[in-house]
Each structure stands twice: as structure tokens, then as C-alpha cells.
Amino acid sequence: MPDYFTGRSKAWIAYKIFVLIVSIGALALTAFSQTPEKCFRGAVRDAAGAVVVDAEIVLKNAAGKTIDRTVSDAAGEFVLGCVEKGAYTLLISKNGMATVEKKIDFAGERPAVSDVVLETAAVAETVTVNIEPDFVSSTTESATKTATALRDVPQSVEIVNRRILDSQAAFSLKDALFNVTAVAVAQGEGRRDQFVIRGFSAVGDQFIDGVRDDALYYRDLSNIEQIEVVKGPAAVLFGRGSSGGIINRTTKKPNVYEPLGSAEVNFGSYGLKRGMFDYGRPIFKEKLAFRFVGAYEDEGSFRAFYYQKRYNVAPSLAWKPDEKTDVTFQFEFLSDKRRPDRGIPSYRGRPVDVPAGTYYGFPGEDRITSRVSSQALRFERQLNPSWTLRNVFRRIGTATDFYNTVPGAVSLVGGGLRVARSQYDGVFDQTNYFDQTEAVGAVSTGGVRHTLLAGVEFGYQTKNSLVFRNGTAASVALVDPVLTRPVNTGVATTDNNFRADVFGVYFQDQISINRYFKALVGARFDNFKQKLDDFLPANADLGRTDRQWSPRAGLVYQPNDWLSFYASYTRSFQPSGENLSLAANNAELKPEMTRNYETGVKAAFQPFRLNATLAVFRLDRDNIKTTDPLDPTRLILVGEQRTDGLELTVSGAPLEKLDVVAGYSLLDARILKSNTISGGVSLQGKIAPLTPRSSGNLWLTYGLPRGFRLGFGGYARSKSFTSANNLVTLPGYARLDASLAWRGEKHYEIALNLKNVLNRRYYETSNGDNNIMPGAPVSGSVTFRYRW
Template identity: 40%
Template sequence: MRPSHTLTAIASASLLTLSTTSLAGEEASSEVITITASKVSREKSYGGTRARSATRSDADQLDIPQTVTALPRQVLDDQAARSLQDALRNVPGVGLSTGDGQRDQVSIRGFTAIGDQFIDGFRDDALYFRDLSNIEEVEIIKGPASVLYGRGSSGGMINRVSKRPGVDRSEIALSIGSWADKRGEFDLARKGEKLSWRLTGALEDADSYRDQQFLKRQAIAPSLLYQIDADTQLLLQADYLKDRRLTDFGIPSYQGRPVDVDPSRYYGAANAADADFSESEVASASATLSHRINSSLSLRNALRSYHYTLDRANTTTGSVDEQAKTVSFNRGAVSRAEYGFFNQTELTQKFALAGTHHEVLYGIELGRQSKDTITYSQSKVATTDLFNPVLPVLPRAVSGKPSADNRALLTTTAFYLQDQLSLASHWKALLGLRYDRFEQQTDDRRVGQSDLARTDHTVSPRAGLVWQPTAQQSWYAAWSRSFQPSAESFALAANNADLAPEETTNSEIGAKYELFGGAALLGASLFRLERTNIKTVDPANSTKLIPVGVQRTDGLELSAQGDLQGGWQILAGYAYMDAKVIESTATDAGQPVQGKRATLTPRHSGNVWLTRALSERLSLGGGVNYVGDRFANTGNTVTLPSYTTADLMARYALGAWQLQFNLNNLFDKRYIVAGHGSNANLNLPGAPRNASLTARLRF
């Protein structure tokens, strides 16, 4: 189904959902009421004491021998977070990337996570900017996660938990902000005896502090929950997102720093709206059937399909002549079309054996993705002054033959097993193992190019031991391993098709402590994360890659999150990351890469966000975010300086209405929020002081 037709289909499904629900009864089973009450009790919470992504079950954080950060909806609303980048700045140890100006991209614990995006446990590795209007919570797992999710996840993964039916409330929000930002959101939901429905969506039209930048997006997501009987339910979900914006690669560098220009300065085409834009469309549909067989067995089958297209054109800074103080421009164009599906079948069994209690998860995952890509590139289309560029008017089309024209087929067949054990009175364990058969095929449509294929068979283990001397605290030790195949989520190339997957291992010890009856959580962890067999250009043959690289991160993370006494809520964290390339024969910008720090990864980063309800009507909040200096490229020749920003929030409630004011970058700090990671001349300035006003009606 094409995305242009998908919006109509989703709208029709939404109307059908509304009309069907009106026929449902008004009484709910006691089981459904219990689940709903639990959700409502956490609605306005900063949470953090429970997480789902690490075990694929709703688990107490004290039982999880791994660092997991959960960002609930209330945090996103309080901070007026509009993007995934807005949300992830709350997570120390996460480095922000420009994502080529057309996608969400971060590094976690010093390793890129370009393909480690998930939605409700399904892989979501298409290259686009996500919207948060349909998101209930964002969970970030630190460390390898292949044991449950397959390929990737060197430093961690991001799982967005979508809003689901089962609540009986609705809300509409309208926001206006700096630079003509206008956004409307809606979240409509009703609960019935058999049928419950929910419909979320957003419209946004905005300019930017960046010259020529614009954003136009539309999102809609209907869902339907059918309670077939007391033990069986069917969840149907769909979503559609269209996003069009300037493809913004940021600013170049000069003498080891980003060039000192106003944050608004744009380096690209003078006619950027026509020549430098990215337009993506994403549509998906999923069905999840859950059945409780008896008190010890339950079965779940979930199927998700998606379709994604991208039309991108861009002008980027090519090279900088520091002596002449000039910069050249390159042109590029990318067309992507993807579709695919994943199916997960899981059986959960609970039993006791020889004085131990077990919750065992048996899983099978099948998936297939087809990814078509055509790219064009053209070098040195113009040259201009570095500090006062005169932007060229450029054509939409990029001349020449395509530099890539291929279709990648990715097939996943996986089996996984996990056991959550309760041993002696104060001891628990988490054991897991996953087998993946990952098949890659690349059909190269260029003349004279050969098709490529490889199949990898990998095993991803995990083991963790937890000691809980009291009901409020836990101490743990854990080890896990993941794999990163050649090309991973992209097309194979001649220089990597014969190379085995890279491997990442994580060794971690930590502690977690619950406060105020489980309303808040403190956490601390020490870890070593190491990735081996990293592909590097062969010094003797520049057309060949060899697996000789090793990168390691030694780190410390501290966190505090939840609801305190006296109306206070907190979200705080600190991370120390010693991320280095231990072995490599590669060079960058004339420098050996071995011994250099990992890009986009500060040694020190931290944040504190606090809110307090002064009365039933008035709440105030504010926070500080610190990011240490980072390197923009692997040769470490360009530094992105450290920065500190401060934000404020005030909210006033009157009955069903709320009025919220957010002021960001209070002291109008100049800073670089993101870099590219492998190119020193693509650095994105952060936003100057800006404000937004949001009116929200709940009914």
C-alpha cells in the first residue's frame, strides 16, 4: 500500500473504530479495570521504577541487571519535547548526531545507534525523524540488546512505547512558539466493555532559528483493543507520518573548532526550499493477539508491517581552505523506498522447580525487509567565503550517474530464550540466549557491478545476577554480547561482503535503590563496553576492508528519577565515558585513529530537571543540561566545545484546562548541539533562547 493511500485507509479505519465502539457495552471485566487503574495511577508520574524493553515484560527495575532509562509521557509534556532529540538530551551517555539532516541518530556509550530504533519492540530502522504525539514512554537500554532484539545495539537501543487503548480520557493541545512554530496535537480515547479505541495525531508548521529551515509534518495513529474474552485480547494499531523540512547539515570548521558565525548561518543553496529538502513518509500497521492459556502459560503473537519513502536533496560543505578562508559545496540526492514485516511469537511460562521460581520466555522472530536506494553526488558545485558565504542558486537535480543504485533484501530468522529466576530469598538471576540467521542480498543495478550476498549465524548470550538484601535495593553484575553484521541495515558492498560480524561485549556492575514506596529510583553502574573486529581500510589496499579495529568504553553512570515528597518530581543523571579506539590502522585528517576518543562522546555529561506542584493549580519546573567537549571526527582534529543550558517551565491548571509556558536556553548560550561523527565540517548549532506556550484541554 502506498503512503498516499494509507492516510485515507487510516482515516476510514478511525471512523469505523468510533462507530463500532458506540455499540459496545458499558461494563468492563474486573481484569481490565485492574490494568486501567494501574495505568492511571502512573499518568502524572515521573516513573522510572518499571521498564518493559529490557525483558519484553513489565518488570521492576530492581530485578533488571542492566541500566535502563524510562522517560514517561509526563516528562515529555513538562519539557514540551517535540522530537526524539528533545527527549534524549535527558539521558547522559547519549551523544547527538546531525543524522545527515534527515533522521534521528545518536550514539550510546560511545557507539553509533543508527539502526537501533524500535517501536513497541519491533525494529524501526528507517531513516526519518520520529514524532512523539503517539508515544507514551521512551525507554533507552544501555549496553548490548541482541539477546532479545537481534543485530546491532553496540552501546544500546531506543524503544518507543506507543499509546494504547484502555483509558477513558481525551485531550487536545495547541502550541505556539518562537520562529512561528505552530503545533496542534490530539489524543482521543474511550473504553468500552469489549471495544476500546484511541486516536492520536499532530499537525506542525514551523520555521527555525536556522536560515531557510522549515518544518511541515502531519501524523495520525488510530488503535483498537478488542477484549475477546477474559483471557484473550486483540490489539490493532496503525500510524502514518509525513515530514518535510530543510536538509540541514550544519556549519563547517575552522582551525579545530566549528566556524564562529551566528547560529542562523546556513551553508547550502540560496534556494534551499527547492534544492535542499527532505520529505519522508512512513506508514505501518500491526496486530497483537494475546491469550492467557492458564495461570502459568500465556501466548502472544505480534505482526507489524511498514512502508517508508524518502526524497532527499542537499547541499553540504565539502572542503575548507583555511588559508584562503573559503569553503566548497557538494551536492547530493537520495531516493529510498522500503517495505517489510516482522512477526514475533512468544510463549511465557511460570513455574517453580526445586525451590526456585522461573518466568521463561520462548520466542520466535521472523522478518523480511526490502530497501531500495538510489544516490547521486556531485563535488565542488560552488566555492564561497567561509565566514560570509554568498549562497549559490542550484538546480534541484544532481547531474551525473548514480553513485549507488541497489536493492537490499534482509531476512531474519531467530529463536530466543530467557529465564527470569528467583533463587534464594535475596537472589535473582536473568539468563538469555538468542540464535539469529541473518541473510543479506544486494542487487546492484549499475552496469558492470556484481550482486552480493552473505548469511550469518550468530548466538547472542546474556547473564545477570541480582542480590536484593532488602525489598528496596538491589546489587547486580551482568555480562552480554551482541553482533553487528556487515552493512547491518544497509546494502552490502564489495569491500565488506566477505567479513564476519563485529562483536560487542558489555560487563557491568551496578546498584538500584527505591525511595518513597517505589515512587522514585536511584541507580549507579560501572561498565566496560568493547567492540571487536571493527572494519578498517587495509593500509596496503585502499579498496579493501580488514577486521582489525577495537573500540572500548569504560564508564560510570548515576541516575535519579521519580516522584519525591512535597510535590517534587526529579529526573537527573550523570555519565563519565572514557571511550577510545584501542586498535586501528585507519587514519583521518592526517591523524592515526588508534588512541583517539570516540566521536560525539563527551567524557562528562549530566542533567537535572525538577518540577514542583506549588498548589493544585500552579506547578513550576526547571533544569540544567551539561555536555562536555566532544570530537567531531575520528581523527580528533575538530572539537565541539562543552556547553551548559538552562530551561524553565510554568503551568497553571483551571479545571479541565492547562496553560503551560516553556523557556529554553534561558541564558541564550551559543553551542553546538550535534555533529556528524565522521565529517568535521557538518556541525549543528544549538537553538538560541526560545519560548513556547501550550494550551491543553482534557476531557
């Protein structure tokens, strides 16, 4: 794929951004000037007057067709549908409450106001409205830790829900995040999920239900309901890290009101065999429920010698002792065994031209085994109609044992090309304990409504590391390599224990100033204590403590009910021990700092049920560690990196049978200042690694007669570089995918998914200049699914 943006100036990029904003605004204004705006708004409360959050509101026209759908926000309010005059029906439902149906004959010039009171449903009268979810997610929990409409958040947030995951047969986090703009897949040494967000590594920016999950392993998605990516620094709620953003996985949970779940089996290319079972039932109606999720996967690869075997079990229990109290206990265990694949090397600035499956490790020994156990206890109590208190405790333990042989530089030896190799192995054992206590409430002052959040977080993290990095491996031929056994000296190069004590206190105010303006302000104070005990003969024990404030401020202007303009500022910090490690040359250094300046437009195009977000941002990171020019063994805090970018996302159902999710990003990510020399090249002025200038994603499905559904889409990006020295280029590419599914009248579904249908040769990602991962050739899978 050609790099259309090479050599373009920043002024040219700014001009294009301006043109895009003006064009979208003009199109929107044109579309909505054709008919008068008539909008439904209202609030949902229970019989005691307390706000009802996450109630589902559905708007239907006189013919019974769904026009729009949303959920009530943290204040219990909703906005639905800019429509023409006529008769409409509102359906308001929430589990455990009787569904309300309201007939509205809308003929006036003012927006229709519909406040709703939901009564607790008796067992005999509980009504369940099952509406097939689409690709649209209208609220976020991750961005504010409250149920907030996306249009009210002055920050870019993207959500990949279960409907998208199932539609694409996405089993891994990597597959899921191809649907998110400005996110690039990193190789992670063939040992872990790793991503680059807006030009910055996000290796430690993983969360589960809002709690840090920064261990290095491959996640399974069988127990995941949706994935939220909050763009830009998020330390205001989540603490250290998050230069480019965070990735938060929302788990499946029991339901005390109704049964739920599904079962499926998958068969596919390279011996793929996968099964998933999800079964939840109330034990005592409206009081106690359980849910059990389990999955098993066994597959090979187009890469020689690769294998992967994993299973995941996740039982959970929900208890509702009374109407105002909810308690949830969750347990999860993951076992993952696979061959760590480091890919192929480069030569003369490009990936080597060898068959895509060529392997340069040692299959007799290379392996990685990860075992992850997680336990969580969540308590939530409604104190009064306005305030809720909640606490969550989560423990995550991760044990990893690995051995890998790594390809290196290619050189000409005796008339033939040879690939240098190295070897290292090790054991990591990490345990996280986190406890969060939060109070959420709504108050009004002089007509201004506030949704307040106050929280405190305590955490303890410990990591034992034992690594043998001095192994040697003989070079092999570039073509048809004979894979000889490496030699390991058995002398440890790393043997330590790292401990981190985390304390954070945070406050947030979501302010509804009037009908047109909303503000979001907040701050968090962190005390991050780091200590490393070294067990090597040198016994170089290290430690430091960082104390930092992380603020956020944003403003939203909503001239009407379908359009939001926003601007925001966020800041985060990256301490030396961010990823649970310290070294002699960084233990005395202050944290690196990241600042994000963002403005954008969010639109809900009605009655097309199409949501769009256009974000323009500048992301600056300074105090970056870089080599001291007077002493190459020391680091100093003078480095700077900047990403100027634009993101455009679209999701929804513009036609009755059409669902779509799409995105495009334009990034200029550069190292502005650095003293570091890599490969004989200064890093100053270079483009950030694994950050293409332009990238885009598209996935759409269309309903056909007799229960069939056709899917089509793909992913494309311009060229990128394997490392910060920009000496090796990953060519741009476009990959096309497709699907065909059939669903019976009730419970059954069969789906065929194809990836890279044109069988294009491409290179997906890398870990440095000589660990390049080729993309998979055409492949497919068949899914048999039963839902109950």
C-alpha cells in the same frame, strides 16, 4: 564548559568510581539505619488464581498521603514501602477489575504480607482510581519483554515517560533523549534521528513496541506513551546491532474499560504552530474500543531558510472477545517535509565564528520528504493461569526523497576565507515485515520460581537506493555567502536493491532463587541472510549469511526491599549488512562483536519515593573493520574500541510536590586498535566521536499554590570531537531550561516552556568535521492542553 577530565588516567577514573560507590552506599546505610525497616510485600491474582501483571498498588498513610506506588511484576508480586509502625491503606487496582482497598494496622517486626485477589468488575461497579503519574517508571517491558521491576533487571534501563515529555514540551526524539545518560545526539545528515549510546553509533537501533524500526527518518512523539533506553548489547532479544543500546518507543493504545485522551495546541518561537489530538473511547464496554491520535506541526528555526511541516495520524482498535484474549490493530502514517540542514564548517580545529543562523546550502533545491506508514496486529491469549501466548505482526514502509548541499573545508583564497561545497541527492524506499511469536509463563521447581520466555522472530526487509553523489557546487564566502545553484550530472553513483531475511529464536529465564537472589539468563540464535542486487553497469551483486548466538547472564542480590546489587554480561553482533547495505570491501567480512560487562546498584529510597541507579561498565567492540595497510581499498577485521564508563541516574518525588529526573555519566571511549588514517592522522588511540567525557541532565518541577507548577533544569557536557580523527573540537557547554505551568481543578492546563534561558552560544552536534550544528538561542513555547 571546561573539560575537567582531560589528561586524567584510567586509574584516577577507577578511583573516582570506587569513591562514588562507597559514598552512595554509606549514605544509604546511614539513612536507613535511623529507623527500623518495615516493608509491605505481596502478590496479586485473579479469582481463577492467575497472576495479575501491571496492577497498580498504592500505599497511603493514616492521613491519606501517598507514601509509595508500584505495579505488580511478571509473577504478580510487588514490594512496597519501607515504613514505620502505624495504620496504612493499600489500594490495588487494574482496568476491568474491581479496586480492592485493604486497611493494615502495621505494628509487628516482620514485613507485612498482603496477597490480593482481584475480581472482574461488573459494569455498574467498575472503579477507576486516577493517580497523576510522576517522573518515576518502576517497570520495564523492553529489557526482558516481560513486565519486570527495574530493580530486578541486571542492566541499566532508563525510561522517559509521557509526564516528562509533556512537562518539557518535548516534541522530538532528540529533545526526549536529553533526559538519558550516556546518550549523545548526532546530526544524522539533517535527514534522520541518530544517536550515540555509550560511545557507539545507534543509527539502526530503533524499535517500536519491541519491533525493529531502523529506517532513516525523524520520528514524531504524538502517539508515544514512553521511551525506554536499554543500555548495552540487546541482541539476546532484539537481534543484530545494539552495541551501545537500543531505543524502544511504546505507543498509545485503546482502553476497552474507560475513555482517555487529551488535546493541545502549541505556539512558540520561529513560527512554531503545533496541534495534537488524542481521543479514545470504548465502543462496547469491556469488548471493543478505538483510539485516534493526530498531530500537525509547522515551524521555522533560528537557522536561515529552514522549515519543517509534518503531520501524523494514528487510529487504533482494541477487541477483547473474552476475559483471556486481547487483540489490537494499529495504523500510523507520518508525512515529514523539511530543509536538510548540515550546519556550519570548522576552521583550525574549531567551529567557524559566524552567526548561528548562517546557511551554506542552496535553499532553492535543498529538501527532504519522508512518508512513513505502519500497520501492526497484536494477539494475546492467556492459555491458563500460568502461561500466555502472544503474536505481533508489524509492517513499516518508509519512502524518502532528498536533495542537499553540503558545506566542506574552509580555505584561504585570495585573501578571504571560502567554504567548499558539494551536492548529492537520492531516493530511498524501505519496507520492513516482522512477525514475533512468544510464550511467557511461570513455573516453580523445588521452591525456585522461573518466569520463562520463548520466542521466534521472522523478518523480511527490503531497501531500494538510488543516489546521485557526483554533484558539484561552487565555493562560497565564509561570511555573507552568496548561495549559488549546484550542478548535478544526473549519473547515479548508487542504484541497488538490498534484501534481508531475518530468523531468530530466543529463550529467557528470570529466576527467583530465594528472597535475596535473582538471576537472568538467556540466548538468541540469529540467521541473517543479506543480498544486494546492483543495477549499475558494473552489476556487482553481493551477498552473505551470518549465523550468530547472542547470550546474556546476570545476577541480582537484594539484601532488603530497597536495595539491589547486580552484575551482568551481554554480547551482540554487528554484520556488514546491519544497516541494509553491502559493499565490495565488506561483503566477505564476518560480523563485528560487542561485549558488555556491567555491575551496579539500584536503590529505592523510601519513604522519599526516590529511585537511583549507579552502573559501572566496560563495553568492548572488536573485529572492527579497518583499512588493510597493504591495500587501502580493502578492509580487515582487526579494529578494537572500548568504553569504560559510569552512569548515575535519579528519578522520583522526594517531596510531596517535587518531581525530579537527573543523571550523570563519565565515559572514556577510545579506539584501541586501528589501521585507518583520516585527515592524515591515525585513528588508533583517539577518542570516539560525539562522546563527551562527562555529561549530565537535570529536570525538576515543584508544585506551587493555586495549581501552578515551576520547572527548572538543563543539560551540560564537556568537550567532544566531531569525528574519530579528533582534529575538530566541539566545546563543552551548559544549557538551562525552565517552565511555568498552571492546571485547573479538572481538565485545563497552560504551560510556558523556555529553552536556553541564558541565551548561551553553543554547538549541539555534528556530522563529521564540517557539518556542525549550532545550538538554538533562547526560545519558548506556550501550550494549551485539555485532558479528559
